[in-house]
Amino acid sequence: MFTYVLYGLAFGLLGFSFFKDRGKTRMALKKAWKSFENILPQMLGIIVLIGILLAILSPETISSLIGAQSGWIGIVVAAAVGSITLIPGFVAFPLAAALLQHGAGVVQIAVFVSTLMMVGVVTLPVEMKYFGKRATLTRNALALVFSVIVALILGGIVK
Amino acid sequence: MKNLLKRYRFFLVMLLILAGVAVFDTALGLKATQMSWDNLLDLMAVVPPIFILLGLLDVWVPREVMIRLTGENSGFIGVALSFLLGSFAAGPLYAAFPVAGIMLKKGSKLSNIMVFIGAWSTTKIPLLLFEATAMGWTFMLGRLILNLPVILIIGFLVEKSMPKQDLAQIYQSAESF
Known part of the structure; x- marks a missing residue:
């Protein structure tokens, strides 16, 4: 549904742009393609890597590692697994919900979800291409630390 | 051509690993392929408007x-x-x-x-x-x-x-x- 809004917005503005200035519109599309083509190789590689990882790490496997009783070890495992890849929320939440049903703990799942979406070890090279080494590592390290803090508080709220 | 190969090196290595997994364990390989394919479709569904907006932002x-x-x-x-x-x-x-x-x-x-x-x-x-x-x-x-x-x-x-x-x-x- 939201995707349609995004499409509507993009094509609406594109039409408006074309109406205003054809040359500029052609240039915008050229830039769009260039930016896409620039990141495509890494994207494709990451997609396959995530596919392999998700196939190996079944919900049963993960929840046996990050169960409600797993404590700090479970939190560390959840952070480690979550940090490896950057997974879109549309994949992450059904996975997280399945893990909760299989007996994973709330804190561990919150760490897992937050790190999945904010911390990406696999995508570090892509991020460094834009932000350099230092800013990239700082951002990911901070996101990791705060994911754990937020999860610990969240564990107290959600029972 | 050589440049293209170099740029897609990571992707090709991943495909080789995927093929390796499939040879080693067919069911797992199929599952990984299915997951990758679903991921790709999800991504391709949202990518065009993002990059069009990016291009327009850059130009306008x-x-x-x-x-x-x-x-x-x-x-x-x-x-x-x-x-x-x-x-x-x-x-x-x-x-x-x-x-x-x-x-x-x-x-x-x-x-x-x-x-x-x-x-x-x-x-x-x-x-x-x-x-x-x-x-x-x-x-x-x-x-x-x-x-x-x-x-x-x-x-x-x-x-x-x-x-x-x-x-x-x-x-x-x-x-x-």
Whole structure:
């Protein structure tokens, strides 16, 4: 549904742009393609890597590692697994919900979800291409630390 | 051709590993292929509008305007705008990096770009609805409220931790995007 809004917005503005200035519109599309083509190789590689990882790490496997009783070890495992890849929320939440049903703990799942979406070890090279080494590592390290803090508080709220 | 091979090296290695997995364990290989394919379709569904908007942003919004709105002295407006821009996005975080690249090129403040990245990863509106359905409203709202200050703090700390010359270098390399 939201995707349609995004499409509507993009094509609406594109039409408006074309109406205003054809040359500029052609240039915008050229830039769009260039930016896409620039990141495509890494994207494709990451997609396959995530596919392999998700196939190996079944919900049963993960929840046996990050169960409600797993404590700090479970939190560390959840952070480690979550940090490896950057997974879109549309994949992450059904996975997280399945893990909760299989007996994973709330804190561990919150760490897992937050790190999945904010911390990406696999995508570090892509991020460094834009932000350099230092800013990239700082951002990911901070996101990791705060994911754990937020999860610990969240564990107290959600029972 | 050789250049193309080099650029897609990582992807090709991943395909080889996938093939290896399939030879070793057919069911696992099929599952991994299915997951990759689903991932790809999900991504391709949201990628065209993002990159079209990125192209339009690059061509139509002059650097001066972008600097005024999200640059060094943009203050609250810059933070709020970066937040909104990220929250109205779709797709995984690595699709945000090219957009962030254009923001760098246009002179947005690094802390604001980090807020944009944070919003993209955590407070995307369609994702929040999805999260509430899958995990319950308490989980979603709790995580959202806790993460709002976190996103601002990360943005602030990343910028503050950067030495001047490193910062200058990031902006310089963004010229070529």
